[in-house]
Amino acid sequence: MSDEKPTYEELEARLAEAEAVIEVLRSQQVDAIIGEEHVALVRLKELEEALRVSEERLRSLFETMAEGVILIAPDGQIIQANPAAERILGLQRSEIETRNYIAPEWAILCPDGTPMPPEEMAGPRAMKEKRPVKDVVMGVVRPDGSISWINVSAAPIIDEAGELEGAVGTFADITERKQAEELLELERKRLSMLLETFPGYIYLQSPDYSVRYANRYFVEHFGEPKERLCYEVLWGRKEPCEVCPTFEVFDTKTPQVWEWSQTPDGRIYFIYDHPFIDSDGSELVLEIGVDITDRKWAEEALKLRVEQLAALSQASQVVTASLELDQVLAEIVSLAGRVVSSDYTSVVLVDEAGNTSQSAENLPGVPGIEYRIRDKGLTRWIVRSRQPAIIDEIGEDGAMTPDLGEGAPRFVNPPIVEAGVKSVAGLPLMVKDRLLGVLYLHSLHPGAFHGQLPLLTTFANQAAIAVENARLYQETQRELAERKRAQEELRQSYVNLQKALEGTVHALASAVEIRDPYTAGHQRRVTQLACAIANEIGLPEEQIEGLRMAGLIHDLGKISVPAEVLSKPGRLHDIEYGLIKAHPQIGHDILKDLDFPWPLAHIVLQHHERLDGSGYPQGLSDGEIMLEARILAVADVVEAMASHRPYRPAHSIENALEEISQNRGVLYDAEVVDACLKLFTEDGFTFE
Amino acid sequence: MKHVNTEGVEAGGETYHLRLFVAGDEPNSRQARENVARLCEEQMKQRYELEIVDVFEDFQAALADGVLVTPTLILVAPPPRVTVLGNLSDTEKVLSALRLTGGER
Numbered sequence: 001m002s003d004e005k006p007t008y009e010e011l012e013a014r015l016a017e018a019e020a021v022i023e024v025l026r027s028q029q030v031d032a033i034i035g036e037e038h039v040a041l042v043r044l045k046e047l048e049e050a051l052r053v054s055e056e057r058l059r060s061l062f063e064t065m066a067e068g069v070i071l072i073a074p075d076g077q078i079i080q081a082n083p084a085a086e087r088i089l090g091l092q093r094s095e096i097e098t099r100n101y102i103a104p105e106w107a108i109l110c111p112d113g114t115p116m117p118p119e120e121m122a123g124p125r126a127m128k129e130k131r132p133v134k135d136v137v138m139g140v141v142r143p144d145g146s147i148s149w150i151n152v153s154a155a156p157i158i159d160e161a162g163e164l165e166g167a168v169g170t171f172a173d174i175t176e177r178k179q180a181e182e183l184l185e186l187e188r189k190r191l192s193m194l195l196e197t198f199p200g201y202i203y204l205q206s207p208d209y210s211v212r213y214a215n216r217y218f219v220e221h222f223g224e225p226k227e228r229l230c231y232e233v234l235w236g237r238k239e240p241c242e243v244c245p246t247f248e249v250f251d252t253k254t255p256q257v258w259e260w261s262q263t264p265d266g267r268i269y270f271i272y273d274h275p276f277i278d279s280d281g282s283e284l285v286l287e288i289g290v291d292i293t294d295r296k297w298a299e300e301a302l303k304l305r306v307e308q309l310a311a312l313s314q315a316s317q318v319v320t321a322s323l324e325l326d327q328v329l330a331e332i333v334s335l336a337g338r339v340v341s342s343d344y345t346s347v348v349l350v351d352e353a354g355n356t357s358q359s360a361e362n363l364p365g366v367p368g369i370e371y372r373i374r375d376k377g378l379t380r381w382i383v384r385s386r387q388p389a390i391i392d393e394i395g396e397d398g399a400m401t402p403d404l405g406e407g408a409p410r411f412v413n414p415p416i417v418e419a420g421v422k423s424v425a426g427l428p429l430m431v432k433d434r435l436l437g438v439l440y441l442h443s444l445h446p447g448a449f450h451g452q453l454p455l456l457t458t459f460a461n462q463a464a465i466a467v468e469n470a471r472l473y474q475e476t477q478r479e480l481a482e483r484k485r486a487q488e489e490l491r492q493s494y495v496n497l498q499k500a501l502e503g504t505v506h507a508l509a510s511a512v513e514i515r516d517p518y519t520a521g522h523q524r525r526v527t528q529l530a531c532a533i534a535n536e537i538g539l540p541e542e543q544i545e546g547l548r549m550a551g552l553i554h555d556l557g558k559i560s561v562p563a564e565v566l567s568k569p570g571r572l573h574d575i576e577y578g579l580i581k582a583h584p585q586i587g588h589d590i591l592k593d594l595d596f597p598w599p600l601a602h603i604v605l606q607h608h609e610r611l612d613g614s615g616y617p618q619g620l621s622d623g624e625i626m627l628e629a630r631i632l633a634v635a636d637v638v639e640a641m642a643s644h645r646p647y648r649p650a651h652s653i654e655n656a657l658e659e660i661s662q663n664r665g666v667l668y669d670a671e672v673v674d675a676c677l678k679l680f681t682e683d684g685f686t687f688e
Numbered sequence: 689m690k691h692v693n694t695e696g697v698e699a700g701g702e703t704y705h706l707r708l709f710v711a712g713d714e715p716n717s718r719q720a721r722e723n724v725a726r727l728c729e730e731q732m733k734q735r736y737e738l739e740i741v742d743v744f745e746d747f748q749a750a751l752a753d754g755v756l757v758t759p760t761l762i763l764v765a766p767p768p769r770v771t772v773l774g775n776l777s778d779t780e781k782v783l784s785a786l787r788l789t790g791g792e793r
C-alpha cells in the first residue's frame with residue numbers, strides 16, 4: 001500500500017477485511033485466493049470429499065488387503081493391526097494390539113530356523129536407521145505351534161519436524177511359497193547332485209561352439225569350459241574340428257549313439273547325443289558320455305582268449321592226430337606260432353636218465369642245434385624244478401635274468417640273440433608226474449608271453465600229451481612185433497612136438513601090430529572110420545586129432561597078451577578071455593604117465609565100454625563114457641566084424657551095420673551110429 | 689469481460705457501477721455471476737453497469753483493486769466503494785451492502 005504508517009482506521013479496515021476473508025473462507029464460498037504472483041484455486045468441498053473417499057479406500061484396503069499391516073509406536077508397541085495380520089499371525093487383533101513388537105511372547109525365527117534377535121527385525125531396523133527396510137524373511141510361531149513364514153517390509157513414520165512417530169510394517173504370508181521354494185531347492189539340489197555325481201560326462205553343446213553346461217566329470221576329464229569353445233577345451237585347437245559327430249545332430253535333429261575312442265583323456269566313451277531345446281529356446285545338443293574303456297578291454301581280452309582257445313582246441317586235434325614222434329614235434333613247432341604267437345619254437349625231449357634225446361626247432365639260421373643240458377642252463381633248471389620260466393626281456397648282450405627265485409640261472413644264449421629274440425618262455429612238457437622234455441617259445445617282441453602262463457601251460461600240456469601218445473604208439477608197435485615173433489616161435493616148437501608125439505604113437509602102434517598080424521592095419525582102419533564119424537558129427541579139429549592118436553594105439557594094451565592067445569583060432573578059455581579083456585586097462589596104464597595134449601589114456605581105457613554098462617573094464621554107462629570112446633567103440637566093432645579073424649571068417653559090412661543098428665541107443669551111441677550108417681550108405685565110405 | 693447496459697445509463701438517474709471478480713467457471717464464481725445478474729435485473733433495472741473480471745485472464749486488475757479472493761463484488765460507483773465477498777447467495781445481505789434496501793439509505 002504505502003510506506004507510511006497506517007492509521008488506526010486503516011488497520012481496522014484491514015482487520016475487517018481479513019475477518020471478512022476468513023469468514024467467507026469458512027463459509028466455503030471462495031474459489032480462488034489471489035497471491036502476489038499467482039492465483040490459487042480453492043476447492044475445499046471437493047478436497048474434503050476426496051479426502052473422505054481416500055480415507056475410506058485406505059481403510060478398506062487396510063481391512064481387506066492380503067498382506068498384514070501393523071502400525072508401531074517408537075517404543076515398539078503395536079498400535080494397529082489389520083485382519084490379514086490376525087490371520088497370518090494366528091492372533092486376535094486385540095491380542096496383537098496389546099503386544100510390543102519385540103515382546104518376548106513372540107517366537108521369531110530366522111530362515112535357517114534359529115531365533116531371530118529383535119535388532120534384525122524390519123520394524124526396529126526401519127525406526128533405528130530411519131529408512132525403509134525391505135524383505136526381511138522370518139518365521140513366526142503361531143499359538144498352535146505351526147510356523148507362518150512372512151516377508152516383512154517396514155518404513156519409519158517421521159513427522160514434519162523430523163521426529164520419529166513410529167513405523168508401519170507390512171508382511172506377506174510366504175509359508176507356502178517358502179515350502180514350495182524348499183521343495184524346489186531340494187529338487188534343484190538333487191538334480192545338481194545327480195548331474196555332478198553322474199559317473200560320466202554331461203554337457204550342452206551350443207552351435208556357436210560354446211559349452212552351455214558341463215558337469216563336474218566333464219571338467220575333471222576335459223577341463224573347464226567356461227568362456228572357452230569346445231574345440232579349445234577338448235583339443236586345444238584354434239579352429240573347429242573338420243568332423244564332429246556331435247555337431248551332426250544340429251543338422252539331423254535326431255538322436256544318435258556312437259563310440260568315441262580317440263579321446264583327449266585316452267578313454268573310450270559310449271556317447272548319447274540328443275537334440276535339446278534350452279530354457280531360453282535356443283537349440284543345443286545334449287551329450288552324455290559313459291566310460292566303457294574297461295568293458296572294451298575286457299571284451300578285447302575275452303575275444304583274444306576265445307580265439308586262442310579255439311586255436312588251442314584245433315591245435316590239440318592236429319597234434320594228437322599224428323602218431324609219428326618226428327611229425328608230432330614238427331607239428332608242435334608249427335602250431336606254437338599260430339596258437340601262442342611264438343616267432344620261433346623249439347622242443348627238446350629229455351629221457352629218463354636226464355639226457356636229451358630228440359629235438360625240433362625253427363630258429364632261422366640256426367639249423368639243427370645240438371641240444372645239451374649245461375650245468376647252469378635254463379633247460380637243466382626247468383628239468384630239475386619242473387617249473388615254467390618266462391623271460392620278458394632279453395638284454396642287448398643276450399643276458400636273460402628270469403625272475404625265478406633261488407638258484408635261478410643267469411645265462412647268455414648267442415644264437416637266440418642273433419635271431420633278434422626279445423622274450424622267451426620255457427615250459428616243462430609233463431604227463432602226470434613224468435617230464436618228457438622242454439618247450440621253448442621265442443618272440444621278437446619284449447614281454448610277448450607276459451601274463452600268458454595259463455594258455456602256455458595248456459598248450460604245453462597238449463604238446464606233452466601228443467609226444468607221450470607218439471612214444472606210447474612207438475612202444476606198442478615194438479611190443480607187437482616182438483609178441484608176433486614169440487608166437488611164431490611157439491607155433492614152430494608145437495609143430496615139432498606134435499611130430500614127435502605122432503612118431504611115438506606110430507612107433508607104439510607098430511609095436512602092437514608086429515605081434516598080432518590079425519590086427520595089423522586094424523588100428524589104422526578103425527582110426528580112418530572114427531575120424532570120418534567125428535568129422536560127420538562135427539567135432540572140433542583139435543578133438544579129432546586126439547581121436548586119431550587114440551585110434552592108432554587103442555589096442556596098445558594087447559602088447560601084454562601072449563601072441564598065441566591073440567592069434568588062437570576057435571574059442572578062448574575064460575582065463576585067455578580075461579587076458580584079452582585087460583588090454584584097455586593095460587593100454588591106459590602105459591599111456592597115463594606120458595604127456596600128450598589129448599586124453600589118450602582115457603579114450604583107450606573106455607573104448608570097450610557100452611551104454612548099458614555091459615562093457616569093460618569099468619562097466620561105465622551112458623553119461624560116464626567120453627564121446628571119443630563111444631565113436632571109437634562103433635568104429636572098432638564095424639571094422640572088427642568086417643575083417644577076417646583067426647577064429648572066424650570075415651562078416652560083410654552089411655552084417656556089421658546090422659549089428660550097430662540093432663544096438664543103436666542100447667550098446668552104442670545113437671548119434672554115432674547114425675553118422676556111421678550115413679557114411680556107408682550115403683557117402684560111400686570104404687576102408688582103405 | 690464487461691457487461692454494460694447502455695440503455696439504463698442513457699435513461700438518466702443514478703447509475704450503479706459494479707465490478708465482479710471471478711475465477712473462471714469455478715462453482716462459487718458461477719454462482720456469484722448468476723446471483724449478481726439476477727440482482728441487477730431485479731433491483732436496478734436498467735440503471736447499472738456490470739463489469740466482470742476473470743482473474744485467470746486479468747490477474748493485474750485483481751491486484752489493482754486489492755482483491756484477495758474470488759468471487760469479490762465491488763460497488764465502484766456511486767461512492768463510497770463497497771466490497772462484497774462470496775458467492776452472493778445471501779441476497780438480503782448483498783442488497784444491504786449495496787445500499788439497495790431502504791434501511792441503509
